[in-house]
Amino acid sequence: MRTIIFYIFLATCGIALGGVSAWYSIRHVHGFAAIDIGVWTAYPFAAADEIDPYTVARSVAEGTVPLGVSEGLAFETQTDDNGNVLSTDCDYDLEGTTPPSRLWTLVAYDEQGYPLKAAPGGSSSKYSGSVIRYPDGSFLISISARPKPGNWLSLVSGQTFRLVLRLYDTSITSNTDLLVPEMPAIRRLECRS
Amino acid sequence: MMWRFIYYGACTLVLAAITHIAIILLIPVYGTQDAFAILSKNTEPFQFKAMTAVNGRLPLSDFDPFFSYGVCRFDLSEQGLAINGPKIDTFWSATIVNEAGTVVYSLNSRTAIDQKLDMIVLNSTQILRIRELQPPEVESSIIVETEINGGFVLLRVLSPDESWDSSARRFLDAISCEPYLPVAGQRPPNEVQPGS
Numbered sequence: 172m173r174t175i176i177f178y179i180f181l182a183t184c185g186i187a188l189g190g191v192s193a194w195y196s197i198r199h200v201h202g203f204a205a206i207d208i209g210v211w212t213a214y215p216f217a218a219a220d221e222i223d224p225y226t227v228a229r230s231v232a233e234g235t236v237p238l239g240v241s242e243g244l245a246f247e248t249q250t251d252d253n254g255n256v257l258s259t260d261c262d263y264d265l266e267g268t269t270p271p272s273r274l275w276t277l278v279a280y281d282e283q284g285y286p287l288k289a290a291p292g293g294s295s296s297k298y299s300g301s302v303i304r305y306p307d308g309s310f311l312i313s314i315s316a317r318p319k320p321g322n323w324l325s326l327v328s329g330q331t332f333r334l335v336l337r338l339y340d341t342s343i344t345s346n347t348d349l350l351v352p353e354m355p356a357i358r359r360l361e362c363r364s
Numbered sequence: 365m366m367w368r369f370i371y372y373g374a375c376t377l378v379l380a381a382i383t384h385i386a387i388i389l390l391i392p393v394y395g396t397q398d399a400f401a402i403l404s405k406n407t408e409p410f411q412f413k414a415m416t417a418v419n420g421r422l423p424l425s426d427f428d429p430f431f432s433y434g435v436c437r438f439d440l441s442e443q444g445l446a447i448n449g450p451k452i453d454t455f456w457s458a459t460i461v462n463e464a465g466t467v468v469y470s471l472n473s474r475t476a477i478d479q480k481l482d483m484i485v486l487n488s489t490q491i492l493r494i495r496e497l498q499p500p501e502v503e504s505s506i507i508v509e510t511e512i513n514g515g516f517v518l519l520r521v522l523s524p525d526e527s528w529d530s531s532a533r534r535f536l537d538a539i540s541c542e543p544y545l546p547v548a549g550q551r552p553p554n555e556v557q558p559g560s
Contacts, residue, residue, distance in 0.1 A: 181372055181375060181376050181379075182379060184376050184380075185375070185376040185377070185378075185379025185380045185383065186379065186380070186383045188376065188377075188379075188380035188383075188384075189379065189380040189381065189382065189383025189384040189386075189387065190383060190384075190387060192380065192384050193383070193384045193387035193388055194387075196384075196388070197388070197391075224388050224389055224392075225388060227391075227392050227464060227465070227466060228387075228388050228389075228391040228392060228395075230398070230399070230465045230466070231391050231392045231395040231397070231398040231464065231465050232391060232395060232397065232398075233397075233425060233426070234397045234398055234399050234401075234402055234424060234425050234465075235399060235424065235425055235426040235465075236399045236424060236459065236461055236465065236467070236518055237467055238457075238459070238467075238470075239457070239459040239467040239469070239470020239471075240467075240470060241457070241470045241471050241472055241475050242457040242459060242470045242471075242472055242520070243457070243472075273455060273474070274455060274522065276428055276429075276430045276431075278428060278429060278430075280426065283425060284425030284426040285425065286429050296428075296429050296430065298430045298524040300524060301524065301525075335426070337428055339455060339457070339472070339522075340455065340457075340472050340474055
């Protein structure tokens with residue numbers, strides 16, 4: 172009798188371990204096909220025949236439709252350049268350039284995958300066509316719950332968020348290694364607790 | 365005693381690995397929250413529908429607020445799909461997605477012929493019919509051969525602010541998404557059957 176209970180216990184442990192690891196890998200581990208540029212991660216092959224099962228399971232579990240290869244590529248990050256989780260209680264500077272594309276959009280999402288609420292007068296998303304740039308084509312976007320001059324990505328404080336930068340009609344998926352794609356840096360400024 | 369524990373530990377790990385792989389592979393089969401399941405509830409096959417936000421939220425998560433979306437669900441088991449739209453200057457893109465939520469084919473306004481959405485989606489059997497009949501559409505449309513029967517086309521049109529909404533809306537309203545059955549084109553005279 173004791174051995175039977177012991178076996179059932181082992182089996183339960185095994186199944187629980189498998190379940191937890193499956194859930195964890197879908198939520199947190201990026202698929203085999205992910206590419207990283209700094210803190211930004213993209214899944215250029217989320218839309219191809221050689222898609223890996225983790226990426227499939229992920230898009231099914233999250234109910235998303237990935238961008239197709241000829242539509243564009245979405246880069247996302249949950250942390251700033253120092254690895255701290257992005258929080259609306261902090262101010263950030265997003266500065267630099269994006270890889271070449273016809274247009275891009277930058278959107279802050281909550282954990283459910285919906286765009287964050289913006290403070291009055293602002294917007295929690297930016298479109299490349301309305302971004303003010305430096306003469307060399309680079310840009311600075313201030314991410315803050317309080318109004319900022321220049322490009323202001325407005326948030327309402329009190330939660331963590333995720334930034335998604337989508338490059339539409341980009342050549343990055345077909346480029347060779349001659350061109351190392353550059354993504355903007357995310358620097359944390361002051362935080363309010 | 366020691367070996368016994370290692371043995372039990374190994375058995376547990378093997379079972380964990382099997383469960384892990386089974387869950388990952390079965391999610392696409394049994395998942396109910398995927399994009400296709402969500403869209404199937406709201407759409408009829410071969411009817412284009414512009415997606416409208418409910419309380420500022422689209423039914424799909426992770427949507428881009430600078431784009432307007434439309435969807436056309438299809439079922440290729442009996443007939444193909446022809447999807448057409450007018451020419452506009454705004455950036456748009458279209459994706460064919462299968463039932464598992466994987467992108468099968470995609471194009472954007474620059475890669476489309478003459479910047480117009482003109483696409484015919486067929487399965488491998490229907491492609492054979494097309495080759496045989498040579499209908500006139502093959503010369504002007506993008507023909508997409510898929511191995512899937514069910515799926516949907518998701519159309520995205522750039523509309524960065526309200527002033528663009530009306531042109532995006534006009535474009536989405538003008539999309540036709542219809543069943544497609546090839547009709548034979550005009551053949552050269554020497555192929556016309558005698559007596560007909």
